[in-house]
Amino acid sequence: DGGITQSPKYLFRKEGQNVTLSCEQNLNHDAMYWYRQDPGQGLRLIYYSQIVNDFQKGDIAEGYSVSREKKESFPLTVTSAQKNPTAFYLCASSQTVSNEKLFFGSGTQLSVL
Amino acid sequence: KQEVTQIPAALSVPEGENLVLNCSFTDSAIYNLQWFRQDPGKGLTSLLLIQSSQREQTSGRLNASLDKSSGRSTLYIAASQPGDSATYLCAVGLTSGTYKYIFGTGTRLKVLA
Numbered sequence: 001d002g003g004i005t006q007s008p009k010y011l012f013r014k015e016g017q018n019v020t021l022s023c024e025q026n027l028n029h030d031a032m033y034w035y036r037q038d039p040g041q042g043l044r045l046i047y048y049s050q051i052v053n054d055f056q057k058g059d060i061a062e063g064y065s066v067s068r069e070k071k072e073s074f075p076l077t078v079t080s081a082q083k084n085p086t087a088f089y090l091c092a093s094s095q096t097v098s099n100e101k102l103f104f105g106s107g108t109q110l111s112v113l
Numbered sequence: 114k115q116e117v118t119q120i121p122a123a124l125s126v127p128e129g130e131n132l133v134l135n136c137s138f139t140d141s142a143i144y145n146l147q148w149f150r151q152d153p154g155k156g157l158t159s160l161l162l163i164q165s166s167q168r169e170q171t172s173g174r175l176n177a178s179l180d181k182s183s184g185r186s187t188l189y190i191a192a193s194q195p196g197d198s199a200t201y202l203c204a205v206g207l208t209s210g211t212y213k214y215i216f217g218t219g220t221r222l223k224v225l226a
Contacts, residue, residue: 004156006156040218041218042117042202042215042216042217042218042219043157043202043204043214043216044216045213045214088154090156090157092157100162101147101159101162102147102149102157102159102204102214103159104149104156104157104158104159105156106155106156107154107155107156109154
């Protein structure tokens with residue numbers, strides 16, 4: 001089955017620790033995205049990537065970093081600089097970046113210990 | 114700045130009822146609009162995508178309409194079922210060539226058996 005796989009489903013971060021969220025897609029999509037979802041708020045864009053080895057900051061990129069070394073993979077690192085990391089993180093992809101249909105993974109819930 | 118609003122935030126209806134979910138946006142210069150479904154603790158599933166040149170899209174018991182001039186979209190669900198219980202989100206795609214969707218905060222729907 002084609003789709004987007006996010007792991008882990010739950011993740012806990014200690015003070016001062018960096019953690020990495022995995023996102024893999026087998027849809028052969030060029031564009032990939034990371035969103036953050038907080039209760040009572042709409043999804044907010046963290047980073048997006050149009051092609052391999054290229055990525056752009058979204059609206060709330062501070063305290064996060066990404067890489068796009070392979071077309072199918074777009075991992076997100078939540079660094080210690082992100083002071084309020086507790087949220088539900090969603091990875092998405094689309095055929096291209098031009099506002100096409102978005103496909104989402106099942107999400108990762110990140111909490112602070 | 115584009116803002117997307119979904120009212121009501123929550124809705125309970127008896128099984129079998131036809132219902133309408135609302136999505137309002139402040140800037141009519143949109144590229145497209147998507148409706149999504151999200152089950153608790155899960156990712157988003159795209160239901161319908163309406164291009165700015167279209168007035169409506171249909172899929173099974175779902176019908177989405179778009180009125181750009183008034184900044185409104187509606188999602189009509191016919192003959193609601195308990196399995197339709199979920200949060201429904203709309204997202205407005207900004208003008209062509211950009212990456213951004215602006216998401217509403219969603220309407221949490223509960224269909225009572």
